Amino acid sequence: MLWSPEAQELKRRLQARDAVVGVVGLGYVGLPLAVEQARAGFVVLGLDDNGAKVEQLNRGENYIPDVDDEDLRTLIASGKLEATTRYPELGRADVILVAVPTPLTPNKEPDLSYILSVADRIRGILRPGQLVVLESTTYPGTTDDVLRPVLETSGLRVGEELFLAYSPERVDPGNPVYQTRNTPKLVGGSTEICGELAALFYRQSLTDVVRVASPAVAEMAKVFENTYRAVNIALVNEMALLADRMALDVWEVLEAAGTKPFGIQIFQPGPGVGGHCIPLDPFYLAWKAREYDFPTRFIELAGEINLKMPYFVADKLQAALNAVKKPLNGSRVLVLGVAYKKDINDPRESPALKVIELLEDRGAEVMYHDPHIPVLRPQASYGRTARSVELDAGRLANLDAVVITTDHTAVDYELVAEHASLILDTRNIMARRGISGPARIVKL
Numbered sequence: 509m510l511w512s513p514e515a516q517e518l519k520r521r522l523q524a525r526d527a528v529v530g531v532v533g534l535g536y537v538g539l540p541l542a543v544e545q546a547r548a549g550f551v552v553l554g555l556d557d558n559g560a561k562v563e564q565l566n567r568g569e570n571y572i573p574d575v576d577d578e579d580l581r582t583l584i585a586s587g588k589l590e591a592t593t594r595y596p597e598l599g600r601a602d603v604i605l606v607a608v609p610t611p612l613t614p615n616k617e618p619d620l621s622y623i624l625s626v627a628d629r630i631r632g633i634l635r636p637g638q639l640v641v642l643e644s645t646t647y648p649g650t651t652d653d654v655l656r657p658v659l660e661t662s663g664l665r666v667g668e669e670l671f672l673a674y675s676p677e678r679v680d681p682g683n684p685v686y687q688t689r690n691t692p693k694l695v696g697g698s699t700e701i702c703g704e705l706a707a708l709f710y711r712q713s714l715t716d717v718v719r720v721a722s723p724a725v726a727e728m729a730k731v732f733e734n735t736y737r738a739v740n741i742a743l744v745n746e747m748a749l750l751a752d753r754m755a756l757d758v759w760e761v762l763e764a765a766g767t768k769p770f771g772i773q774i775f776q777p778g779p780g781v782g783g784h785c786i787p788l789d790p791f792y793l794a795w796k797a798r799e800y801d802f803p804t805r806f807i808e809l810a811g812e813i814n815l816k817m818p819y820f821v822a823d824k825l826q827a828a829l830n831a832v833k834k835p836l837n838g839s840r841v842l843v844l845g846v847a848y849k850k851d852i853n854d855p856r857e858s859p860a861l862k863v864i865e866l867l868e869d870r871g872a873e874v875m876y877h878d879p880h881i882p883v884l885r886p887q888a889s890y891g892r893t894a895r896s897v898e899l900d901a902g903r904l905a906n907l908d909a910v911v912i913t914t915d916h917t918a919v920d921y922e923l924v925a926e927h928a929s930l931i932l933d934t935r936n937i938m939a940r941r942g943i944s945g946p947a948r949i950v951k952l
Contacts, residue, residue, distance in 0.1 A: 509700055509701060514637040515637075521602055522602075523708070523712075525550055528602050529545045529551070529553070529602070530552075530553045530555060530597075530603065530605065531553070531555065532598070532607065533555075533608040534554045534558075535607070536784075536854065538556075538605070538643075539575055540575055541643070543579060543589065543688075545713050547579065548712050549712075553590060553601055555594075555595065556593065557593060561591075565584065565589075601638065603638070604639070606623065606641065607643040607677060608625075608644050610623065610644045611788065616795075616811075617795055623644060623650070624658065627658040634659065634662040634670060635664075638670060638671070640670070641675050642655055642723075643676060645676060645730055645784070647731065648724040648725075648727040648793075649724055649727070651672065651696075651724075652722075655672070671702045673696060673697040673698065673702050673705075673706035673723065676727065681854055682849065682852040688714070691714075692717075692718050694726045694729055694730070695726065696721065696723040696725050696726035698723060703719055731792055731793045734785045735789060738781060738790045738811065741777075741778075744774075744775045745780075745814060748952055749820060752952075757951065776936075777817075778817065778859070778935060779821045780815070780818045780821075780859025780863075782847075782849065783849065783854065783858075790807045790810065791811060817859060818863045820952075822866040825841070829908065832930065832948070834908055836870050837870060837871030839872050839873070840906065840907045841872045841873065841910070841911060842876065842904070842911070842928075843860055843864055843877075843911050844911065844914070845878050845912065846864075847878060847880055847916070848860075850915045853880040853881050855884060863911060863913055867911075875894075877896050877897055877919075882896050884896075899920065899923065901927045907929070909931070910924055910928045910947075912932065925938065925943045925946070927947075929948065930950070931950065934952045
């Protein structure tokens with residue numbers, strides 16, 4: 509393996525930790541990653557198109573719960589971390605990490621527009637000796653077949669003057685144990701030297717780096733991880749649908765099955781799936797598989813089942829109201845929790861948003877309460893601005909129903925059970941807390 513002068517110099521700078529690291533995209537993935545690199549001793553330049561977010565960071569103000577407020581303030585004050593909206597400033601970066609969104613189109617096909625936009629904007633400022641690493645979740649082949657050709661229009665050859673790798677993010681917001689630093693990091697380089705340099709870079713700040721043969725292997729591993737979860741959640745959601753039809757308590761069934769000490773891993777049903785990964789990644793893999801005339805029926809069926817759950821929640825609430833001679837049309841409904849998982853402030857792709865939409869379409873007057881999301885901004889899965897209402901006895905007593913869609917720890921569920929008349933609990937939080945009436949509680 510012959511190392512070019514550019515590769516040797518970059519290796520030296522990485523080992524000495526005097527390289528400059530650029531991070532494009534300062535969201536749930538990019539900001540924690542930028543903080544870890546700065547903590548390791550690198551000078552870090554964060555780039556984001558959102559000017560308000562950049563100004564907030566440069567004031568030392570944090571907006572990501574998984575980032576320690578004091579760490580961020582210290583790093584900003586010391587000059588180890590700064591933020592900008594100007595792409596030309598990435599010319600001084602030795603390493604450029606790309607952590608931008610990879611959503612789906614309305615037809616459930618991959619949307620790589622953010623990646624391609626970044627590639628187009630940095631190709632004119634690339635210089636010999638830089639390492640570019642894509643962190644965004646995507647289908648196998650993106651790094652080498654889509655990103656690499658754009659970057660090489662700079663005139664730099666990958667593996668000689670320019671180095672390219674893929675290292676998927678594995679962020680689990682709110683996880684108290686596994687965070688950016690101690691979650692094993694997969695790395696696949698476009699060439700052997702690319703892989704060596706990328707692995708060397710991450711080893712300076714993270715505890716466990718795992719080399720794989722190519723970017724495509726790392727890309728496939730990432731989408732498989734989330735497809736595994738999506739398929740198993742779909743299985744348990746379908747079990748919930750069947751248990752409802754059979755008048756069985758699916759939670760009791762799962763608790764009983766979980767007593768087996770081998771051969772089973774228990775997932776939990778709910779109103780659907782949310783976040784940036786699980787609802788999207790299986791569709792990336794299914795789309796790519798069609799290129800090889802390979803229908804991924806199992807994966808696509810799982811997606812269909814998970815997409816069906818908010819409709820089931822709306823139907824279940826309508827039936828529960830009918831049982832007490834109330835129509836859904838005109839009912840006052842509180843949706844409790846709009847984050848896609850408990851104890852975080854992230855509503856992206858949250859099934860609660862679809863539940864709200866469906867209930868409003870059927871004529872309900874819907875409001876929400878979420879202690880972590882005081883204001884719900886318009887986004888792809890929700891079309892208007894809404895504000896969290898206070899949770900008090902008077903408001904609860906004036907409602908026709910409460911739908912628990914996110915089981916946040918900080919919610920006073922005893923207050924809800926004491927003053928609401930009807931509760932649809934899609935997370936089984938009432939039974940887990942040992943809370944009963946006087947409200948009528950209906951499980952998923």
